[in-house]
Amino acid sequence: MFFPDTQIPFHNPRQIRALTGFIHATKPDGVIVIGDWMDYPQPSRWNRGTRGEFEGSVQKDSETGKRLLGEIRKGYDGPIDFLEGNHDARPRLHLAEHAPSLAESTAFNIENLLDFDAHGITLAPAWYEFTAGWVATHGHLGLSMSRQAGYTALNGARAIGKSLVIGHVHKLGIGAYTTGYAGRMSALYGVEVGHMMDVRKAGYLKRGAANWQAGFAYLDTDGKSATPTLVPMRADGGFVADGRAW
Known part of the structure; x- marks a missing residue:
């Protein structure tokens, strides 16, 4: 199960609560937080030298992030792996610089x-x-970006020679590319796992819109092959998956 970009404190609480409940109910073999669980806007280069640099609190935002991770743990005791996103790294990199x-x-x-x-x-x-x-990678490390959902991940898959799952682009999509000859074919897949931001909180979206899709993804795998499933979500947290409405 992949938990997409939440960008706390710009997160959508209803969507996070809904996916957390889905994890509690389905008990996946593993959960991967794809990165940018946090936003940490204060120490960003966009806020440097502005009023925003002094508004809010890294510590306060972290408390929210910890609380929501704790909510997952209340009903799920399986493995949780966390990929550091570029926003998660902002405090560490700001301190170093x-x-x-x-x-x-x-x-x-x-x-x-x-x-x-x-x-x-x-x-x-x-x-x-x-x-x-x-x-799996967050998606900010050297990938060729595409405006079409699924294709940033596919560009990365073709570069590394393995199927790739990413966050970062806030898109929900799958791209595929097949190589081979004489009937000996091999397919690569690129999967982008959406986001769970409340876009109304993203004041930097000048038109109030972006080519983003809210949702999440999971993979069924037997260790030899895998089937990705994308799940779009409504703003109120509702979605349809595993044969039922949630």
Whole structure:
């Protein structure tokens, strides 16, 4: 099960609550938080030198992030792997750039801000092969971007030679590419797992809209092959999956 970008504090609480309930009910073999669980707008380059740099609190936002991770744990005791997104890394990178004498401290690393130890969460490698032939990454590391849903992930899959699951682009889509000859064919897939932001909170969207799709994704796998499923979500958190409405 893939938990998409939530961008706390710009998250949609109803969608997060709905997916958390789905995880409690279905008990997946593993949950992968795809990254950008947090937004941390204060130490971003967009806020540098503006009033926004001094509004809000990294600590307060982290408390919200920890609480919502705790909600998942109330009904799910399986593995949770966490990929660090570019927004999750903002406090750590801001400290390294603007207060290098303090950069040896790990207090602003995402695993400490969100207390992974207390929640039984593992920080995954940036390129994480979670089952045979499939890799998960947040999506901000050197991928060729596309406006079409599924194709940023597919570009990455073709580059690394394995099927790829990403977040980052806030799109919900699947792209596919087949190679081979003389009947010996092999297919790669690129999967983008959507987002769970409340877009009304994203003041940087100047037109109030973006080519984003809310939802999540999961993969059924036997260790040799995998079938990805995309699940669109309504703003109120409703969705249809596994043969029923949630």
